[in-house]
Amino acid sequence: MEVSSSLRLFGGERILHERIVAGAAELGWAQCAAAPTALGALALARCGRAGAWGIGLNALLDGLPLDSLREVAAEAAWLSRLGCRHLGDVRRLPRAGLARRSERALLQTLGQAYGEEPWSAPWLTLPEVFEARLELPGRVESAPALMFGARRLLLQLCGWLAARQAGLRSFVLRWRHDFHRRDDPPLGELPVRTAEPTRQADHLLRLLGEWLAQVRLAAPVGELSLFCDEIEPLVEATPSLLPGVAEATAGESLAQLIERLSARLGPTQVCRPVPRSDHRPEAQQAWRPAAEAPATDTPEEPAVPQPAWLLSVPLPLATRMERPQLQGDLALLAGPHRIEAGWWDTGHAAAARDYYVASNERVGLVWIYRERRLEEGGGWFLHGRFG
Structure with a gap:
């Protein structure tokens, strides 16, 4: 990681180094080192040395063993027979003779580690599917105790998503049992879905924690793996540089709160209304689990006026001289609008009705219908009120 151009932005070498070490520890990296060259820092990290910011690099590298650099370790067998035990011993050998007896990569790697030759990082190609094991x-x-290892895997997943500028729709946490009964499967898994694309690590950790709290392990677990292949492009809003804005906008969004409550209480306990394409007013809305992705298709607007308030059960109306009564005579202002639907549906009764907009001075505008099916008794019914 090249950090020289970011030192001033992060408050200097010490503060930046502390942030990198803390972030690397969360991802499971045990060693971090700093050096003027990338290969020099890598060699120091492999040997557990902290390194230095441009001070005494040659002396630090000269004391490292041969296996600190991969290309040197490949030639360690014959180099050790020459009495070489450290990188400094290899550098002191005659360069011409070393070039004849070894691969070109050995001298090139040494030069790049000591800053004597230019080095360019290979282009990083991200995999199309994320899969990591721990x-x-x-x-x-205990299933909740798996969060310690799952946190590392989720942070790696969020880094992969950020590099791909994408958000996930679902991921699967899998575990392998160390010891299990013959009848129990050796593997277990927990699929987690989100209502909207996201790569926020805090939200994913909270959501996974809610789901794991409901899992009972069949046997002790010794290995975790995380899999994700359902992603979408996601461009997050740029954080504000103004003081106080980040604190004011912090916290869960409504969608994240719904997902967490659904995981804690159960998907069927947190529902939301979803419009349906149906001519029957009582069937134009259904309750679906709120954590599910919303439907993309929306029903067409009704061609006739419909009230904002519907009665859950239509109210039978009295009649006088074959005219519907509701605190007096009702004047029919619009209609009839005939509906014949639902003969295929088992969830709602079939409908054969003639709807009217009616009113009088006492009740205002109401929505009534005349039942056309004789087996339902016929008659007039109040079904809704206009605002």
Whole structure:
């Protein structure tokens, strides 16, 4: 990681180094080192050295063993027979003789590590599908305790999503049991879905924690893996540089709160209304789990006026001289609008009705219908009120 151009922005070498070490520890990296060259920092990190910011690099590298650089380690067998034990011993060998006896990559790697030759990082190609595994340091017997290892995998997943400028719709956490009964499967998994594309690590961790709290492990777990292949392009809003704005906008969004409540209470306990394409007023809305992705198709607007308030159960109306009564005579202002639908539906009764907009001075505008099916008894019914 090249950081020289970012030192002033992050408050200097020490503060930036502390942030990098803290972030690397969350991802499971045990060693971090700093050096003027990338290969020099890599060699120091492999040997557990902290390195230095441009001070005494040659002396630090000269004392490292041969296996600190991969290309040098490949030639370690015959180099050790020459008495070489450290990188400094290899550098002191005659360059012409070393070039004849070894691969060109050995001298090139040494020059790049010591800053004597230019070095360019290979282009990073991200995989199309994210899959990572983690061997746990000990056996875990409780599902919520898996969050320690799952956190590392989720942070790696969020970094992969950020590099791809994408957000996930779902991911799967899998685990392998160390010891299990013959009848129990050796593997277990927990699929997690989101209502909208996201790559916010905090929200994904909270959501996964809610789901894991409901899981019972069949046997102790020794290995975790995380899989994700359902992603969408996602461009997040640029954070504001004004003081106080970040704190004011912090917290969960409504969609994130719904997802977390659905995971804690159960998907069927948190629902939202979803419009349906149906001519029957009572069937034009259904309740679906709120965590599900919303439907993309929307029903057409009704061709006739419909009220904002519908009665859950239509109210039978009295009649006088075959005219509907509701605190007096009702004057029919518009209609009839005939509906014949629902003969195929088992969830709602079939409808054969003639709808009217009616009114009088006492009740205002109401929506009534005349039942056309004789088996339902016929008659007039109040079904809604206009605002």
